[in-house]
Amino acid sequence: MTELEANAIVARHTDVFQRPLLERFRAALIIAAIALYMIFAWWLFAVGQVISNGNWDIAGSYLADWVSYEVRPDIEYDGDALDVSFPRFSPLGDDPKPDWVVTETATVERRSAGTTEATSSGSGATSGAGFLGSLDTKPAAKDDGGFLGAMPSASTPPETPTANTTPAEPVVTREEAIVSADVSFGGDTHIRVQPGFVTVTHKGETLELDIEERLAVNARGPLPDWASQRAPGAKVIVRFGFAGRAEIEDDEVKIRRRFLGWENFFFDTRSPYWGMPVSEVLGTIFFGERIEEGRSNLAIAWDNIVNNADWQHGDVWLKLLQTIVMAFAGTVFASLLAFPLAFAAARNIMPNRFINHLLKRSFDFLRSVDMLIWALFFTRAFGPGPLAGISAIFFTDTGTFGKLYSEALENIDDKQREGVRSVGAAPSSVQRYGVVPQVLPVFLSQSLYFWESNTRSATIIGAVGAGGIGLKLWEAMRTNQDWENVAYMVILILLVVFIFDNISNTLRQRLIGRQGAEG
């Protein structure tokens, strides 16, 4: 193509090659407008500030909570002794002795006048690391941490209590107490707690902390980058990533050790099956002695799973069923009511313009008053629960179905109706045989589609009080403690939505063929 030809083409099609300025830069202008709007929105919602003020540390631990759990022993200083305690509903059951907390006990003298000053039976017990050799020590837990081997752990355990044998003037009692605790975080990470002294080992670095009881925490030397302290003397927080963290305060050491998995998913700590491996559980259920008179082991196992205190399986399943029922009953009722109303609203079927218009506007009203408003309204009327959810879905979807159905009716092929009418059929027969066969598959397909989408909506309106799993989810999230339960419920919801999606798609494909099923 020569230049001449090219110029000729340009001259012939000026409207293509020389478009108006506005048209040429339209895309750029639109993108610029959107960018400006986004900047405005950024300012309006103070996005930057909100994000920088966000508590991202907590976000990490909440996310970790989805798939893991924490065990939280507290080690309190009690004069020369330590007091290791677990919270009441610890996932390890009552009075746990986990093998990653190794304690040593020794006989400690204490004055019962309430003063915390006490003299130890051993020499130099308060002086820190050097006292081990002179004490009667005994590991309270199984000897599997490698570090224990170096300790003189063989001596006989002292008898308890020995207080009565040595009465002193300011009643001094002698009792056996924990004088050292070593918490392992896996790998080479350890926290060693002794009265007045804490050693933290992580990544080959060692942090030594002097504790002035109820006064201050002071580090010997600079803090490594995994430890932080807000002010001199304040508590020291050490973080070990996923393995957990610890807060070393002036009166106690708070341990937060994290383990992967969902703890006590089947049996909670009160169950006789708690802590058993799967094979043993199965063995007990099918071949074992009866745990309880008059009930089979299987019944006990089932009862324990359903009433699991941590996971509340029974309640979660019930609430999930409520959500499913809400979506199902709401959609069915809405379809049933919208079906006859749509005939009256369709212009080509009901000749009365006034009724057409009235019905269509009421459909619009039902649809436009949002599902949320209906849900709040019926929650007040019926009290929280699935009835409110059913009613909310029913009201909104009657409007939606009415609109969709009447539009489908107005688009029917008139020839069938004419044919049926021409043989002298009654008006009801004309509808039954001339109209319904054309629209019924479309109606059903739309109802099925909304059934599936309502399952999702029902979850959300549940959170405002309409019952079902939404409310349960919301409660679990409010406490900020039970993110693993949230994960469990989310998985159940995803499963249900997935199954319903497939059922609804399959049925729709059978009803109206492949093409129409893609809504």
Place this chain on the structure above:
Amino acid sequence: MTATTHSPLLSEAGQAVERHWRELAGRRRLYTIGGIVFMVLAMSGSLWFANESNAGKFFDRLPYLFDFVGQMLPRDGWEIWRALFDLPSPYDDGSLKYNYPDGRIYLTETFYLPEYFYKMLETINIALVSTLIGFGFGFVLCFLAASNLTTRRWLRFFVRRFMELLRAFPEIVIAGFFLAVLTIGAVPAIIAVSIHTVGALGKMFFEVVENADMKAEEGLRAAGANWTERVWFAIVPQVMPNFLSYALLRFEINVRASTIIGAVGGGGIGEALRLSISRTHEAKTLAIILLLFCTIVAVDQLSAWLRGRIVGRQAFEFGRGG
């Protein structure tokens, strides 16, 4: 039409046809009856269960349903207007119920935006921002999920499953998580609604792309265009009207969704509505409902009009909630 007239003089073949027809009709009737029985059982079971597990029982509460409606009526009709436009109330006793002027947002010395209009605008902005974000990400993802543009099966599979996950993941959980991490307000609502929108729009977009005419793409391929150029010059101009139309539809849905998320702590009008209903501030509640209703109708009309201009009259209503 079941009343067929019998002719005794049917031939052998005619009798076979009739027998076959009877069989078919009988089986169909059986299916219909079975289906109805199943539905009736499922419905009555569902209703019984819903009624049992509800806090108030249906028939106990029904007579009081309209008591509640009565409770929602304000002292006089003008109260609704006063609540809506933040005008001082003659019943003002210093309580939260009648403190309408307190919520005014002054733009200049004398000109103010009434509280609920401001909150409504906030909700609309949440919806708009989420729709734009969803449009952006959905636009990028949809070409990777379309079978006519992405030949790598694993990539398509991965992108599609990813979008399904975004779509099906309950919005309420995303909102709840970010409400716990960030403060209560609009940002968690934007994140939650956006994530859902990416999945929903992405799915609709890739279906549009798969139905696009591939001749233009072939022409560009013959001229040696690379993948991005082919998508940008051959596919995008074809699908853009449909994309915009779906995005508008999504915007309608997002206005509703951000209202609901607002009610659980995401700010905006939803929160105001929940608070005023739970505190039984009749006039405020009715004012909000009125405002919300008008806004939703206006947004629906606007979007329907725009969609009509973009793609002509096509019934897209079907896509709601996807």
